[in-house]
Amino acid sequence: SPPSPHHSNLAGAMSAADGGAFSQEAGIAVLAILGARDHYAAMDAPRDASVAELRRCYLKASVLVHPDKNRHPEATKAFQRVAAAWAVLSDEEQRRRYDEELLEGEWNEDVQMTPEEAFAA
16 A cells, blocks of 8 residues: 555655655755755755765755655755755865855855844845
C-alpha cells in the first residue's frame, strides 16, 4: 500500500503515491530553500565547506525539492534555486567572487539598514 502523507520516511512522504498532495516536510524544505539568505543557506552548507561537502549538501537539497519527488507547487523554483547555488559554489573562481560580494553585502547591510528596514525586509 502507498505510504501515508504522514509517513516518517521523508522520501516516502514526498512521493507521488499520495495523489499529488505534498507533505509538511516537503513544504518546509521548499520554503527553507526559497527563503535562504544566500547560496550556502540554500544548500544547508557551512561557508567553509570543501567542494566535496558542498556536493553532498547540493545532492541532499536537490533531492528534497526535486519536482519529481516533491509535489509542493514551488518545488521547481526551489530546485532551480539549489541548482543556481551549486553552479556558483562548485566553481572555485565564482565561489571566491561570491564570497567577497557576500562579505561586502553583509557589511553594507549592517551599516546602512535601520531596524525598521530590517523588520520590513
